[in-house]
Amino acid sequence: FALIVPGGTEPTLAALANEPLLSWIRQAARTAEVVGSVCTGSLILGAAGLLDGRQATTHWEFRDLLAKFGATPVAERWVQDGPVLTAAGVSAGIDMALHLVERLAGEQTARTVQLFIEYDPQPPLGGIDWRSVDLDFFKPHARAMLESALVDHPALLTRLTT
Known part of the structure; x- marks a missing residue:
């Protein structure tokens, strides 16, 4: 039903080059009704080709990288674009999760x-x-x-840093 990709720091960034993982995510996303991510997990969705042409968000420190994967980066706590939900940082993941609960089970259940x-x-x-933040x-x-x-x-490092 749902594929939710968590984020993190260096191990998550290394996963951007893990083709077996990206292939599995592509396969799982084909039948999932909801494809989501928290924090830098959205970069993995992007590396898997699932954000092309979609609005998405991630942790502010890496938000600009979303464009390298064909997404339109937005500075929001969470974003829904079709079946794809992306959340910015860790606490924004709670916001996204409550939105998903509301969508699936109603406002009272989410409350x-x-x-x-x-x-x-x-x-x-x-x-x-x-x-006031100097990003x-x-x-x-x-x-x-x-x-x-x-x-x-x-090659991937060059793609993401140039």
């Missing part, structure tokens, strides 16, 4: 799930002021992770 997991975000420092400052960090993860795949 009950939200209650049971006590999802009532109140960050101690308030919300993120994206206008370029973090680009060397993202590039270093890509270089480490894809050291044995220079």
Whole structure:
């Protein structure tokens, strides 16, 4: 019914070059009613060719890479484009999951799930002021992770960093 691809750091980035995994994901997606990802899992969906022409999101540090896989990157907590759901970071995955519960079982059930997991975000420092974040400052960090993860795949590394 559903294929949900989790994300992470270097192991997830290394999976972008794992053809047996990408092939399995393509096969599973053919019959899935819902294809989703959390965080950098969307990059794996992109590497599998499942985001071509779709809007998608991922962790902000890697969002621009979505375009390298034919997706249109959007700065949202979660995005639905057809059967594909992508969530930005970890906590955005909860938002996406609640949306999916609402879609499948209705608003009241989603509210009950939200209650049971006590999802009532109140960050101690308030919300993120994206206008004040210097995203370029973090680009060397993202590039270093890509270089480490894809050291044995220079063609893919070049594709993603040029």
